[in-house]
Amino acid sequence: MTKVLTSTSKFSQLQKIRVGVVCGGTSAERNISIRSGRGVLKALVESGIQAERLDPATKTFWKKTENFDILFLVLHGNGGEDGSIQTILERRGIPFTGSGSKACRKSFNKLVTKRYLRKWGIPTPTYTALSQKDWKKRATLFPTPYFVKPLDGGSSQGVFPVEDFKKSAETIRKSLARHQRLLIEKRIYGRELTCGILAGRALPVVEVRPRRSFYDYKAKYTRGMTEYLVPAPIPRCAASKVMKLTEKVCGAMGLKDFARVDFMLDEQNKPYVLEVNSIPGMTELSLLPKAARAVGISYHEVCLTILAKSLTRFQGR
Ligand SMILES: Nc1ncnc2c1ncn2[C@@H]1O[C@H](COP(=O)(O)OP(=O)(O)O)[C@@H](O)[C@H]1O
Ligand SMILES: [Mg+2]
Incomplete structure (x- = not known):
């Protein structure tokens, strides 16, 4: 069924525009990005917008971008969330959805993000960085249990817990050989939460x-492997703290239109920010659209809101 939402005054400016939905790319999250892109494209077309899918992994990508008024970026991981495509688009003056290159660059590198969080007094688990040179000493001195993660990436790829350094030393060494640097972070026991933001509001x-x-990865992408509860059944003050922190983190990092912040809530109901996603999953079943639905915002409206916000920003320049 076609839902022509663009005829409503809120989205009327979208009626005549041509949108390129950019998904795929070359990162390890290519397949997830294609799924997100498929969902966004369907929602835009069903809303009466002229839209087409574009993949930066194809040779004709840059030529094709000339056919559109704005690009809706649904690229995850390297080449999408790291700010690189945004840098080129900004240089060429091509309008696109979501955060700018600087905000993406900051939020993509988990170590850089954590430095900013510390600076703004936002709680995040204690951490240290490992490099080839001193990893053994640092990883031994850091109290277990902890999590090891690549500085960039997503979908939990390369992320693993360590309970005993000696048992995990070989896995850490191999991971370091692959990624050059790693982040290790105190493991927080408690409940896992995530909070999306849309047009500045958590x-x-x-x-x-x-x-x-x-x-x-398996829990994220295998049906039935994870249960999602919206709104999270946690004390009201904890939920409101998480929402306020999400707005603070996104505001401070300069993230625009939409983003998602991952948290752990410890046993005393204290939230800790784990990381920030500048282009979170956007399939109809993804977490941000799921949260929006809980307050009566349909998937189609989420996509149109992101598009309308970005368009207004570029038109105002
Ligand atoms: N410090 C931590 N304490 C507890 N669990 C963690 C911690 N860091 C990561 N995790 C677990 O690992 C998952 C992936 O880590 P995250 O930092 O969100 O990376 P990614 O970018 O791959 O999503 C989290 O969703 C959480 O389940
Ligand atoms: Mg995460």
């Missing part, structure tokens, strides 16, 4: 309950 908090030891 959406209801989602609790993520994986049936595995943590929210790893």
